[in-house]
Amino acid sequence: MEQEILKAKNEGDSVGGIVQLEIKGLQAGIGDPVFFKLDARLAMALFSIGAVKGVEFGDGFELAKIKGSEANDQMDKNGFLSNRSGGILGGISTGEDIIIKIGVKPTPSINIEQKTVDIYNNSHSIKTEGEKAKIPSKEINSIIENFTSDITSNSDAYLNLLEFFEEDALILSHSVNVTTISMLLAISLKYEMEKITTVGIAALLHDIGKLFVPEEILKKKEKLSEEEWETIKKHPIKAYETLKNLPELPQSVLIAILTHHEQYAGGGYPFGINHEKLSTFSQIISIADVFDASTSPKSYRDPLTFDEAFNYIMENSGKKFNPTIAQVFLRDMAKKINEEPIYPIGSFLLLNTGEIGIVINHRLSPYTLRPIVDIFLKFDPVSKKQIYLKIPIQVDLEKDYQRHVIKKITDPQKIENFRKILNK
Numbered sequence: 001m002e003q004e005i006l007k008a009k010n011e012g013d014s015v016g017g018i019v020q021l022e023i024k025g026l027q028a029g030i031g032d033p034v035f036f037k038l039d040a041r042l043a044m045a046l047f048s049i050g051a052v053k054g055v056e057f058g059d060g061f062e063l064a065k066i067k068g069s070e071a072n073d074q075m076d077k078n079g080f081l082s083n084r085s086g087g088i089l090g091g092i093s094t095g096e097d098i099i100i101k102i103g104v105k106p107t108p109s110i111n112i113e114q115k116t117v118d119i120y121n122n123s124h125s126i127k128t129e130g131e132k133a134k135i136p137s138k139e140i141n142s143i144i145e146n147f148t149s150d151i152t153s154n155s156d157a158y159l160n161l162l163e164f165f166e167e168d169a170l171i172l173s174h175s176v177n178v179t180t181i182s183m184l185l186a187i188s189l190k191y192e193m194e195k196i197t198t199v200g201i202a203a204l205l206h207d208i209g210k211l212f213v214p215e216e217i218l219k220k221k222e223k224l225s226e227e228e229w230e231t232i233k234k235h236p237i238k239a240y241e242t243l244k245n246l247p248e249l250p251q252s253v254l255i256a257i258l259t260h261h262e263q264y265a266g267g268g269y270p271f272g273i274n275h276e277k278l279s280t281f282s283q284i285i286s287i288a289d290v291f292d293a294s295t296s297p298k299s300y301r302d303p304l305t306f307d308e309a310f311n312y313i314m315e316n317s318g319k320k321f322n323p324t325i326a327q328v329f330l331r332d333m334a335k336k337i338n339e340e341p342i343y344p345i346g347s348f349l350l351l352n353t354g355e356i357g358i359v360i361n362h363r364l365s366p367y368t369l370r371p372i373v374d375i376f377l378k379f380d381p382v383s384k385k386q387i388y389l390k391i392p393i394q395v396d397l398e399k400d401y402q403r404h405v406i407k408k409i410t411d412p413q414k415i416e417n418f419r420k421i422l423n424k
């Protein structure tokens with residue numbers, strides 16, 4: 001069988017197979033004669049496996065070819081003399097082994113040309129590559145190690161580019177952070193290896209254009225003049241112009257670098273285009289870039305805490321950031337970067353309804369963006385004031401899609417006040 005599979009694989013094809021399942025030791029009498037027949041329930045479970053196209057109990061189709069007197073499983077004082085029914089009669093287990101055969105069809109991952117039509121009913125030939133294996137998050141470290149060794153040992157072009165960075169350790173460390181975050185995010189988005197590496201390369205080089213911005217502008221503490229700001233805004237174009245003639249770099253890398261400061265709803269720079277014209281690579285790097293830049297110390301401001309940065313990304317989801325990627329970032333990256341749930345039990349949340357709730361539990365996982373909250377302050381639109389609810393309204397945000405979290409309250413004064421209100 002293994003040889004058959006390998007032979008088909010080498011030919012760019014695939015094979016199916018029939019698998020026999022044997023359930024031993026199940027006592028007699030399990031099941032139901034009408035609605036919850038044991039065989040019906042097992043068949044339902046087996047058909048939920050995508051590639052299963054046939055399920056047969058015992059002698060199955062063969063039984064249809066013989067007479068009732070031959071198909072019977074007769075008994076003597078020691079028990080059944082045969083098991084043609086496959087251990088289930090009338091929907092109930094007989095105490096014999098349950099024998100099921102399942103027919104598994106080949107996967108559609110065929111590299112051989114196949115005929116198909118488009119939505120206009122025009123005929124075409126296509127080749128598919130099929131699904132690639134998903135990369136489990138445990139492999140993150142080795143992927144990044146592979147990536148790093150690839151760019152440091154295999155490609156002179158990348159090495160030369162990295163040498164550029166030696167002039168500016170800050171840009172290098174920011175670029176490495178953005179690379180790590182972007183690749184982790186690509187893994188969370190279940191990208192295949194090739195795309196994860198591509199986004200990593202784009203992330204590593206995304207700010208290379210800043211090497212052309214005078215240092216006094218990059219490190220200026222005071223507000224930038226309009227002219228200085230215009231110089232900064234050109235760094236994606238400078239990067240594009242520097243890298244565009246390198247044959248090693250795919251076009252998708254160049255485009256991601258050129259557009260990493262564009263925004264989901266438009267209004268970014270250098271072009272001000274919106275998500276319809278943006279690649280997912282640039283939108284991944286955009287979130288990673290803002291997260292790392294805002295949580296790193298700058299000469300002109302204190303860094304945001306991780307919590308504040310997560311809040312900022314949530315508040316700007318659908319505005320500056322792609323909401324789907326932001327959602328995955330907030331859900332998974334909090335765990336990977338912060339190791340703290342975004343909304344731990346006891347934190348106070350402002351909801352879209354103007355209500356304030358305290359997190360009392362998490363239904364699915366502590367990293368959910370939709371925890372269970374007790375709402376204790378309600379917003380009155382007439383008086384425009386918050387009203388205290390003596391009996392809190394408990395809401396499971398996984399179920400109540402009318403409500404969602406706007407942000408976690410981080411102001412210590414407000415948190416103190418809420419605690420006082422609750423302790424009244």
Ligand SMILES: [Fe+2]
Nearest residue numbers: 206207260261
């Ligand atoms: Fe940048």
